[in-house]
Amino acid sequence: SQQGEEDPQALSIQEGENATMNCSYKTSINNLQWYRQNSGRGLVHLILIRSNEREKHSGRLRVTLDTSKKSSSLLITASRAADTASYFCATIIQGAQKLVFGQGTRLTINP
Amino acid sequence: NAGVMQNPRHLVRRRGQEARLRCSPMKGHSHVYWYRQLPEEGLKFMVYLQKENIIDESGMPKERFSAEFPKEGPSILRIQQVVRGDSAAYFCASSRWGTLGDTGELFFGEGSRLTVL
Numbered sequence: 001s002q003q004g005e006e007d008p009q010a011l012s013i014q015e016g017e018n019a020t021m022n023c024s025y026k027t028s029i030n031n032l033q034w035y036r037q038n039s040g041r042g043l044v045h046l047i048l049i050r051s052n053e054r055e056k057h058s059g060r061l062r063v064t065l066d067t068s069k070k071s072s073s074l075l076i077t078a079s080r081a082a083d084t085a086s087y088f089c090a091t092i093i094q095g096a097q098k099l100v101f102g103q104g105t106r107l108t109i110n111p
Numbered sequence: 112n113a114g115v116m117q118n119p120r121h122l123v124r125r126r127g128q129e130a131r132l133r134c135s136p137m138k139g140h141s142h143v144y145w146y147r148q149l150p151e152e153g154l155k156f157m158v159y160l161q162k163e164n165i166i167d168e169s170g171m172p173k174e175r176f177s178a179e180f181p182k183e184g185p186s187i188l189r190i191q192q193v194v195r196g197d198s199a200a201y202f203c204a205s206s207r208w209g210t211l212g213d214t215g216e217l218f219f220g221e222g223s224r225l226t227v228l
Contacts, residue, residue, distance in 0.1 A: 031215055041221055041222075042220050043154070045216045045218070048216060088154070092215050096167075097159060097166060098144065099144070099215065099217055101146075101153045101156075102153055103152060103153040
């Protein structure tokens with residue numbers, strides 16, 4: 001069964017707007033990561049947030065983590081056409097040694 | 112420093128044939144993970160290997176699928192007697208310290224896309 005569930009499944013916005021994607025998970029985690037996948041390509045790591053962190057920034061990316069609600073959000077500010085991709089959250093379940101991915105959010109940035 | 116290399120990028124097989132997918136991890140990485148992705152879906156974990164050892168194969172189908180990561184050479188994901196349902200993109204990822212390491216970040220290859228006719 002999937003550990004992470006992204007919401008929304010698809011998101012379409014205008015260039016320059018902010019994009020927010022959410023991820024919920026089921027069990028206790030060590031950390032939560034976000035990855036991007038361009039169409040037909042492999043996944044690229046974007047950012048990692050540890051279970052004892054609440055917020056983290058990297059360039060135009062802002063990630064939050066709420067362990068009490070078992071949820072995370074990824075915010076992309078000032079979106080660009082090149083941000084068009086699928087975005088996945090992934091978690092490492094405590095005691096396991098594998099990264100488990102959600103179903104992803106397909107983000108489309110319209111010029 | 113080359114990234115994770117997967118080949119072939121595209122593979123076409125007829126039902127009943129064998130498919131072999133190869134993955135060379137990044138230099139210095141000894142942990143390899145295989146994932147499968149169906150169109151418009153997320154990645155499903157298949158197997159986690161370290162050199163010469165299978166650490167976690169909980170996502171591998173019990174039959175027809177096998178994986179290895181020998182002391183020398185690439186990791187191999189082998190699918191015997193392929194069926195149409197095996198058509199998917201298969202991704203390999205590697206890491207230096209494994210997912211329990213300090214970062215747990217995985218580095219992915221570009222994938223091998225298997226089509227079964």
